[in-house]
Amino acid sequence: MSSAKLVFEGREIDLPVIRGTEGEIGIDVSKLRKETGLITLDDGYGNTGSCQSAITFIDGEKGILRYRGYPIEQIAERAQFTEVCYLLINGHRPTNEQLSKYRNDLTHHTLLHEDMKKFFEGYPPSAHPMAIMAAMVASLSTFYQDTPEEADLNIVRILAKSKTLAAFAYKKSIGQPIVYPRNDLSWQANFLRMMFAVPSEDYERSPVLEDALNLLLILHADHEQNCSTSTMRMVGSSEANLYASISAAICALWGPRHGGANQKVIEMLQQILERGGDLQSFLDRVKSREVRLMGFGHRVYKNFDPRAKLLKGAADRIFNELGIHDPLLDLAKQLEEAALRDSFFVERKLYPNVDFYSGIIYRAMGIPTEMFTVMFALGRLPGWIAHWKEMREDASGYRIHRPRQVYVGENAREFEPR
Ligand code: ACO
Numbered sequence: 001m002s003s004a005k006l007v008f009e010g011r012e013i014d015l016p017v018i019r020g021t022e023g024e025i026g027i028d029v030s031k032l033r034k035e036t037g038l039i040t041l042d043d044g045y046g047n048t049g050s051c052q053s054a055i056t057f058i059d060g061e062k063g064i065l066r067y068r069g070y071p072i073e074q075i076a077e078r079a080q081f082t083e084v085c086y087l088l089i090n091g092h093r094p095t096n097e098q099l100s101k102y103r104n105d106l107t108h109h110t111l112l113h114e115d116m117k118k119f120f121e122g123y124p125p126s127a128h129p130m131a132i133m134a135a136m137v138a139s140l141s142t143f144y145q146d147t148p149e150e151a152d153l154n155i156v157r158i159l160a161k162s163k164t165l166a167a168f169a170y171k172k173s174i175g176q177p178i179v180y181p182r183n184d185l186s187w188q189a190n191f192l193r194m195m196f197a198v199p200s201e202d203y204e205r206s207p208v209l210e211d212a213l214n215l216l217l218i219l220h221a222d223h224e225q226n227c228s229t230s231t232m233r234m235v236g237s238s239e240a241n242l243y244a245s246i247s248a249a250i251c252a253l254w255g256p257r258h259g260g261a262n263q264k265v266i267e268m269l270q271q272i273l274e275r276g277g278d279l280q281s282f283l284d285r286v287k288s289r290e291v292r293l294m295g296f297g298h299r300v301y302k303n304f305d306p307r308a309k310l311l312k313g314a315a316d317r318i319f320n321e322l323g324i325h326d327p328l329l330d331l332a333k334q335l336e337e338a339a340l341r342d343s344f345f346v347e348r349k350l351y352p353n354v355d356f357y358s359g360i361i362y363r364a365m366g367i368p369t370e371m372f373t374v375m376f377a378l379g380r381l382p383g384w385i386a387h388w389k390e391m392r393e394d395a396s397g398y399r400i401h402r403p404r405q406v407y408v409g410e411n412a413r414e415f416e417p418r
Contacts, residue, residue: 008038022057039404046299049225050401051233055088055386056224060300065307067222068092076310081217082106082187085159085382088222089389103186109153109160110181110190112168113143120172129374130254132169137162138247146241154242155385162381163187166374167194173370188213191378196366208321209365215314216358219307220376222383226299228253232384233391237401242388249384250377256294259376261355262362265295266369269328269335269360277331279338287344295356296339302349311357318361329360 004027006013013036016028026049033039042048057066065072068087075084086094086102094102119139123132140161144154164181171178171194179194188210197203223229231252236245253259268291272282286293298305315329336352339345359372367375391398 006032008036011036018052020052022059033404039406041406044299045230050230051225051391053224053387053390054091055390056222056383058224058300060298060302063301063303063306063309065223072219072306073310076215076218079218080186081214081221081379084218084221088382088386089155105156106160106187107181107183107185107190109157110164110183112161112164116143117168117178120168120178123172125173125175127169127173128254129166129169129173129371130250130260130377132172133162133165133374133377134247134250134254136165136169137243137250139243141241141243144243146243151242155389158243158246158385159381162378163191164194166371166378167191169374170195170368170371186210188217208318212314212318212361212365215310216361216375217379219310219354220358220379222380222386224300225387227255227258228380229384229387232388234401236388236391237398242385245388246381246384249380253377253380254373259355259373259380261294261353262359262372262376263369265332265355266328266359266363266372268294269331272335273327273331279331279335282335283338283342283344287342293335293339293345293350295359296345296352297348297350298353301351301353304351305353307354308352308356311354311361312352315357315361315364319364322364324364326360326364328363332357332360 002017003014004017006015013032015032018026018028020026029040040048055068057069058064067075067084068091070087079087082103083094083099085106086099116136116139119136120132137158140158144150144157146154168178177199179197179199181190181194185193189205192206192209192213193203225233228249232245232249235248236242240248256264272279275282282291283293285291312333319326319329336356339350345351355376358376359369362372362375363369
């Protein structure tokens, strides 16, 4: 094993070097403080590897994303979301038999405990569905126990019930009766029916919408150590249960710098349109740091985000198939082109991320803006679970996640009696 040398105040310290299977190199500083009293400081963890993981590989410079070694482009074209859940969580593709059992399990655990319905009644109609999701997922831990015997079942339960929770939250927000899941439908068809069916008329399935949803879910399914996944690992490292950890990850995802950006992109595009569609004056506001260009920029991708590329292509196809025209899609494309010609964005290597086009597709599917980040959460669920499980099942054990700090506050002083 090679090592790196740190020289500090005349002293040389050897640090072990870990090499990943794709050539990434990490300097292992885990013993640094014990041996030297020093810590590393890395605001926002931009340069810190928090774990070794075998789930997802990203090369941000080349625009590569792979789940368990499989390129995202191939998975997006050839897989169903349930298979991707299995792949991410279990580390290998299921056999046909395993897949059909998995699909069956994910279907037969979709119902919620009837008592949970009462919880929805307590929220005001204006409640953001992400708040409802976080609360309801945490509440699942009051119905299902965190025992080793139920560990796998709890994973199936949350994968199955999350879409029911999301659809019920939506129905509650618009005052419509909830629609119960059905066991003869796929994950996607079941969710869309629970979202859009009403008791007063027949519900017609749409293969176009089901395929679009499948693609969106797959593209969001994992993205290694992002903010919400790191939260999932962080909370899970305290041995908090699966539902509590997911609830925390949902809250982390909600923020506009992370998953909440998909809602903000649409709001931004609408504002530009309302102000007459003047892209240059909007970009000037971005450059003067008055606002951020939502759906642009990424901590890891310094080239294109392959998910954004796939979604941009899919948007045209889906709009054609649905026979829809949305001025926001035209505006988004013009905005992307204008930004990519502008040295501010070029120099900072800012490209559209997954959130730039996803919201436009959700809109075309009839999903309301406030539900966009919930859709992201439904897709990201298998990734969160895969990371939680990888950490908890690590044969070499895991430590509670507990970063250090460099204290810059007051020195010791007397607390004088009054
Ligand atoms: N609009 C304008 N300027 C930006 C943007 C943006 N969207 N993103 C980054 N920048 C600028 C920063 O101001 C900074 O400029 P400076 O060096 O002159 O100060 C430079 O680019 C680097 O940006 P950081 O904020 O340091 O990059 P970081 O890696 O910390 O942040 C993030 C990444 C949060 C995604 C950021 O690009 C952003 O806020 N984007 C908009 C929100 C968004 O789309 N989030 C979704 C991300 S994808 C996801 O979570 C699924």
